[in-house]
Amino acid sequence: xxxxxxxxxxxxxxxxxxxxxxxxxxxxxxxxxxxxxxxxxxxxxxxxxxxxxxxxxxxxxxxxxxxxxxxxxxxxxxxxxxxxxxxxxxxxxxxxxxxxxxxxxxxxxxxxxxxxxxxxxxxxxxxxxxxxxxxxxxxxxxxxxxxxxxxxxxxxxxxxxxxxxxxxxxxxxxxxxxxxxxxxx
Amino acid sequence: xxxxxxxxxxxxxxxxxxxxxxxxxxxxxxxxxxxxxxxxxxxxxxxxxxxxxxxxxxxxxxxxxxxxxxxxxxxxxxxxxxxxxxxxxxxxxxxxxxxxxxxxxxxxxxxxxxxxxxxxxxxxxxxxxxxxxxxxxxxxxxxxxxxxxxxxxxxxxxxxxxxxxxxxxxxxxxxxxxxxxxxxx
DNA sequence: CGCAGTTGCCAACGCCCGTTGGCATACGAT
DNA sequence: ATCGTATGCCAACGGGCGTTGGCAACTGCG
Numbered sequence: 001x002x003x004x005x006x007x008x009x010x011x012x013x014x015x016x017x018x019x020x021x022x023x024x025x026x027x028x029x030x031x032x033x034x035x036x037x038x039x040x041x042x043x044x045x046x047x048x049x050x051x052x053x054x055x056x057x058x059x060x061x062x063x064x065x066x067x068x069x070x071x072x073x074x075x076x077x078x079x080x081x082x083x084x085x086x087x088x089x090x091x092x093x094x095x096x097x098x099x100x101x102x103x104x105x106x107x108x109x110x111x112x113x114x115x116x117x118x119x120x121x122x123x124x125x126x127x128x129x130x131x132x133x134x135x136x137x138x139x140x141x142x143x144x145x146x147x148x149x150x151x152x153x154x155x156x157x158x159x160x161x162x163x164x165x166x167x168x169x170x171x172x173x174x175x176x177x178x179x180x181x182x183x184x185x
Numbered sequence: 186x187x188x189x190x191x192x193x194x195x196x197x198x199x200x201x202x203x204x205x206x207x208x209x210x211x212x213x214x215x216x217x218x219x220x221x222x223x224x225x226x227x228x229x230x231x232x233x234x235x236x237x238x239x240x241x242x243x244x245x246x247x248x249x250x251x252x253x254x255x256x257x258x259x260x261x262x263x264x265x266x267x268x269x270x271x272x273x274x275x276x277x278x279x280x281x282x283x284x285x286x287x288x289x290x291x292x293x294x295x296x297x298x299x300x301x302x303x304x305x306x307x308x309x310x311x312x313x314x315x316x317x318x319x320x321x322x323x324x325x326x327x328x329x330x331x332x333x334x335x336x337x338x339x340x341x342x343x344x345x346x347x348x349x350x351x352x353x354x355x356x357x358x359x360x361x362x363x364x365x366x367x368x369x370x
Numbered sequence: 371c372g373c374a375g376t377t378g379c380c381a382a383c384g385c386c387c388g389t390t391g392g393c394a395t396a397c398g399a400t
Numbered sequence: 401a402t403c404g405t406a407t408g409c410c411a412a413c414g415g416g417c418g419t420t421g422g423c424a425a426c427t428g429c430g
Contacts, residue, residue: 001375001376002375002376003376003377004375004376004377004427004428006376006377006426006427007376007377007378010377010378026213026289026290028211028213028214028290029213029290031416031417031418032417032418032419033416033417033418041378042378042379042380043418043419044378044379044380044419044420044421045377045378045379046418047418047419047420048377048378052418052419053418053419100289101289101290103340103341104211104285104286104289104290104336104340104341105211105214105286105289105290110340110341110342113341113343114341114342114343114344117343136344136345137345137348137349140337140343140344140345140346140349141346141357143333143343143346144330144333144334144336144337144338144346144358145329145330145333145361146333147333147336147337147341148328148329148330148331148332148333148334148336148337149329149333151285151289151329151332151333151336152325152328152329152332152333153329155288155289155295156288156289156295156298156299156332157295157299158298158299158302158325158328159299159321159325160321160322160324161325161326161328161329163322164325172326172365173329175364176330176361176364179360179361180357186405186406187405187406188406188407189397189398189405189406189407191396191397191398191406191407192406192407192408195407195408216386216387216388217387217388217389218386218387218388226408227408227409227410228388228389229389229390229391229408229409229410230407230408230409231388232388232389232390233407233408237388237389238387238388238389
């Protein structure tokens with residue numbers, strides 16, 4: 001069975017609703033029925049169009065972090081540039097919340113997170129550093145600080161971290177990322 | 186209804202099994218039935234002794250991070266000391282995994298995390314810094330790095346972060362925490 | 371026009387969940 | 401020894417879940 005353009009609005013609505021629900025509630029709590037309700041669609045259509053709840057999640061968790069090419073910014077600014085990008089772009093988007101909430105809940109989603117890490121963050125770091133052997137380690141360190149910040153700010157909502165203005169947070173995190181990216185070992 | 190010492194072994198077994206399950210699977214996936222099975226007990230006993238699944242979680246998530254008194258270590262070593270404590274103590278324990286997995290899944294658990302943050306980490310930081318107004322901000326920053334490291338290492342299991350030896354990880358994270366704790370703003 | 375195939379809706383299935391109530395059994399205070 | 405009560409087990413409940421199959425309505429191609 002194939003799908004025609006006629007069902008595009010429905011499929012798009014389902015995907016949008018799924019992203020919102022998965023981001024807000026995580027994999028387990030976001031129910032197919034609720035997603036269908038948000039999308040104004042029957043639950044059975046969700047299964048028809050996406051196969052299963054898990055496949056729907058996979059489709060919803062497909063995203064491009066669009067990391068900047070750090071080789072094109074002055075070497076002294078790479079930490080700040082990355083921090084800005086992570087907090088401003090990822091913060092406003094649901095992408096990272098989906099990723100975190102899903103990854104913590106679901107093993108398949110955790111695997112997906114590792115893929116995104118290996119496929120998107122690691123290459124950027126590897127291209128930047130003159131230390132190819134140390135690239136995975138450096139990328140991992142960057143992840144600890146970047147994901148930790150997103151976690152505390154957008155998922156746990158720790159009050160002082162939420163209250164901190166973007167610029168100030170970038171001011172703190174930038175040097176940390178700078179050191180992890182290109183600092184001495 | 187009160188409980189006698191006779192049921193202590195059962196209650197302890199339930200609590201231990203709950204900690205393991207909540208840490209491994211998060212709040213939603215850890216079922217009362219599975220916990221009871223692990224503890225060698227009927228599911229109904231879990232409810233009888235703890236009231237409900239949520240109350241069981243609350244009991245299981247009750248823990249003391251036993252943060253060191255940083256005012257008793259040389260000021261230059263506070264970052265490294267804290268990093269060591271977080272990774273070595275929290276890493277070997279299930280406590281933080283319960284906290285993270287629960288907090289991401291469940292609103293009540295997220296609130297609990299905020300309480301632990303405010304009740305245990307913040308005072309340590311406040312006692313340390315000469316900058317009382319900046320203490321919450323500094324504690325928040327420490328949380329981003331510390332929880333991020335635990336997240337990447339023990340929950341997401343990012344390979345490079347898992348592979349990094351404890352000592353080396355402490356070597357990277359120590360200076361970061363040092364700057365957040367007592368560095369210039 | 372006729373027909374194959376997509377769409378949408380409805381009802382239902384089977385499953386597992388947290389939770390409850392009842393009923394023997396074993397204890398411990400009196 | 402007796403009795404109140406805590407313990408343990410069993411069976412069941414109501415409910416929500418993901419998923420399935422069938423059936424009407426509509427579409428677009430020949």
